[in-house]
Amino acid sequence: MSRQLRVAVVGAGPAGIYAADILTKSELPEGVESVTVDLIERDPTPFGLIRYGVAPDHPRIKEIVKALKRVLSNPDIRFFGNVSYGDDLKLDHLRQFYDAVVFATGARRDRELDIPGIDLKGSFGAADFVSWYDGHPDVDREWPFEPDAETVAVLGVGNVGLDVARILAKTAEELLVTEIPDNVADGLRRNATKDVHVFARRGPAQVKFTPMELRELSHSPSIDVIVHPEGFELDEGSMDAIRAAKSQKLVVDVLQNYLAKEPSGAPHRIHIHFCQSPVEILGEDGRVVALRTEVTELDGTGNVRGTGEHVDWPVQAVYRAVGYYSDNLAGLPFDLAGGVVPNDGGRVIDIDGSPLPGAYVTGWIKRGPVGLIGHTKSDAAQTVELLLSDVALRQAQGTWEELEQPAREAVDAYFAERGLEVTTWEGWEKLDEHEIALGAAHEHSRERVKVVDRNDMVRIARS
Template sequence: MPEQPTDTDTATATNQPLRIAVIGAGPAGIYASDILTKSTDPAAAGVTVDIFDRLPTPYGLIRYGVAPDHPRIKQIIVALHRVMENPRIQFFGNVSVGTDIKLDELRQYYDAVIVATGAERDRDLPIPGIDLERSHGAADFVAFYDSHPDRPQTWDLSGAKEVAVIGVGNVGLDVARILARTGDELLYTEIPDHVHAVLANSAVTDIHMFARRGPAQAKFTPVELRELDHSPNVQVVVDPQGMEFDEASEQAITSAKALRMVVDVLSEWALRDADPNVGRRIHIHFLENPVEVLGADGAVVGLRTERMELDGNGGVVGTGTHTDWPIQAIYRAVGYRSEPISDLPFDERTLVVPNEAGRVITSSGEPLPGVYATGWIKRGPVGLIGHTKSDAAETVGHLLSDAPTLPRAPHRSRDDVIAMLASKGLQVTDFAGWDRLDEHERGLGAADQHPRERRKVTNRAEMTDIARRGSGA
C-alpha cells in the first residue's frame, strides 16, 4: 500500500494551499471545483483542483444524458466551460480512478478527494420476465441516442410497433419522446448518422407509459411534459381511468404550482380521443402497476399490469385486477443508479457512497479522512441543477472546516501528477483538448448536409486522438 501522510505532514504543510482531486467532470464535480476556488474561507486560499474523468471529455450527463432535442439544457455547458477555464482548475480526461489509478495512490498527490461520479446505469425492476429479449433499460437507450463512446452504438426499432415505457419521470418522458419522433425531425440536432438511421427505420407507432401511482404523484416537470405534444407527427393521449385524485392528491396540487400545471395539462389530454390519422401516439396510463413481462420464444410479447387505487395518504394499493397489454418492447425508466469505485465504501442497498452530509464514512460509521462525496453518488439520482449546486456547497463547506486536520499529501505539484500518469502510459486529455474536439465537432455540424450546431464524434479512440493533437503528447 502506498505510504500514507502522517501527522507530521499535517503539521508542516497546513500553511500550504490545499490540493484537491475531484473524481467526475459532470456538473456536480465542476460546481464543487468552482465553489472551492471562489471560497473566501481562509482554508481555501490558493486552493488548486484537479478534475479526473474516465471519459476523454468533460460535462458528464450534460453531454451524454440530455436528449439531443434539448439544446436549452445543453447550454449549461457554456457556464461550466467558464468554470473550467480557471487556471487553478485542471482537467485530466481518459483516467479511470479505481482502475487506472487507485484511490490510495491518488491520496499521495492530494490533501482531499471529492467523489462526484454521478449515476448513469439503470436501477433494476424485479418483476418476472424483465430480462427477456427487447426489454431495455432507459439509460441504455439514452446512451445510444447520445452516442456514449463506451456503450453499444447499435439499436433495433424495426421489430416493435407497440412499446412500453415503465416510469413517468423526466427520463421516461425523454425516452417516449425520442421513440415517437421521426429521424428527420432530429436532423437539426447533434445526432450522428447511425442514430438517425435507426430512428428513420423505426416501426414504432404507439408508446404506452405506465405509472403505478396517480397523476398528482408524477415526477416530471411541466416543460418536459408539454414537449411530448410539440411534434405534428405525435399525439399524446391520457387514459381517463387513471385520472383519479384523493385528499392527499388535492393537498399536493394545492401546495405546488408546478404540479398544478402538470395536472392541468394531463386533464386536458385525457379529454381527447386518439387520432388514427396521426402517425404516432403516446398513451399515458396512471394507476397501472407493471407486475410481469410476458414473453414467447424468449422475447417480449406483452406487459401485465395490476390496477391500483389511491389510499388517501399519497400511496396506492393493489386491486387484484390485471390487464395484459400487447407490447413488443419495454423500456424501464425507474431511476438511475451509481456504481462503486474500487476501494471506496459503497452501500449496495441505497446505491450511493455512504456519507454524512458529504463526509464519506466507513462501514463502521467512522469518517474516512479526506474523502468526500457530492451529487448523485452522494444523495441518489434526485433533484435538478439547483440542488446540485447547494449539495456541492454543503460538501465543500465540510471539507474546508476539516482542512486544519487533514493529512497533507507528500507530492504537491501538478507536474508530479502529470509524471505519474505518464508513467502509467495513459492517453490523458486536457481541457485544451476538449476545445479542439469541440471545434472539430462544430466543424462537422456546419459542413453537414443538414447544418447543425455540432455532430458528435462517437469513437473513443478518435475523440482522444483529436483532443491530444498539438498538445505535445
C-alpha cells in the first residue's frame, strides 16, 4: 500500500524553497505515491535574505526571485507566512502533521566580536543595519545616525561588509530608484558619512569579496575607492589561493587597479586597508571616537601574525561585518561555537550522537553562513537525498505503512484554532502587486516600494 509523503520546511528563503522544489521533483521510494511540502516562515513574505539581506542596489541578484516564484506556484507546495517556529508551533506539533521536517532557517543575527568597546554607542552589527535598510518588519524604523559621524569603520571583508560600506557612502538620491522604503530614504538623508574605512585582518588574496561586488563600488559617481598600499602583500600562501581560484585572481586584479588609480575628488570615499586586525573600539562619554588595530603580517601560509604595532583610527561609528549567526531552534540540539544544528550531511544529530528521527537541516543552519545563494541548491539536494533514503529504509523495514497518514488540512485547522493570522502564497501575490503599484505611483517611478509594517503586510496579504 502506498501513500503520500508530507514534509514541512521551516524557512522560506532560497535554501527552503530549493529543498521544496527538489523534493517535489525527486524520484520517490517505493510506497510513496507523491509528496507535498508546506513552507513555514516567520516573516509574512517568502524569499528570506533575498528580500531582507540583499542590498537594494543589487537588482541582478534579486532576479533569483523569478525562479523561486515559479517553484512556489507549484500546487504541491504551500506557503504559510507569519508563523513563528518555537512560538506558534513546536517540533512536537510538526511531527503530528508531517512525516519529516527540514529546517532551513538560515542565519540573520550578527556573529559577536569580543573586543573592548564593542558595546559603545555608535558600534553596530552589519546584520542589524542590513535589516534596517532592507525594511525588515521587526526592526526599528529609524537608524541612529550621529550628525557628526563623518568617518566610519567597517570590520570585515566579505560581500556584506562591502554592501554596508557602499550604502553608507552613497547618497539617498542615488538609491531612490531602488525598492528602499521611504523611512530608509529619509534616514539616509541624515547620514553624514564622508569616509568609510574597510579593514581586513589579512591580505588582498584572502578577502571574501566577489569580483562583481568589488567592481560595483566604483559605479557610483559620488564614491572614490581608495586601496591603501600598506599591508598590500602577497605571500606564497596568497599565490596558492590566486592560482587555485580564478575568482580570487580577479579580486586581486580589481584591487590592484584601484591601488593604481588616482582619486577623482568625489565627495565620498571608501578606503580599503589590509593587514589591520581590530583589537579595541575607543570611546569617550560612552560614544565611539576611534578604532584601534594591530598591524599584522602574512606568515607565508596566507595567515597572519601580529606585529605588536598598533594604529588608532579616528572614527565616529563602527560596523562589524564578521559573519552571520543562526538562532537556536527549540527542540533541536545546537552547536554554539559553529552556530549550526549538529548534523550528518543534513540529518540532525542529537546530543548522544544518534540521528533525531524525521528532522533534517539545509542551508546556513546546516553548514554555517558561507557560500553564495547558488550553493544552497546542492546543499538542499544532499539533504533531500538523505530524507528520501530514510523513507525508503522505513519502507524496507515494513514500518512505513504502519505510520498514520497526516491529513494535509490538519495544520490549517491548527492555525485556525490558534487564531494565527497566516499569510499564503495568494496573499504574497496581493502584497507583491500592492508594492509594485506603490512604486509605479512614486515620483521616481520605482520598480516597487516595500511595505514595512508587519500589520500592514498581513492586512494586505489577507484582504
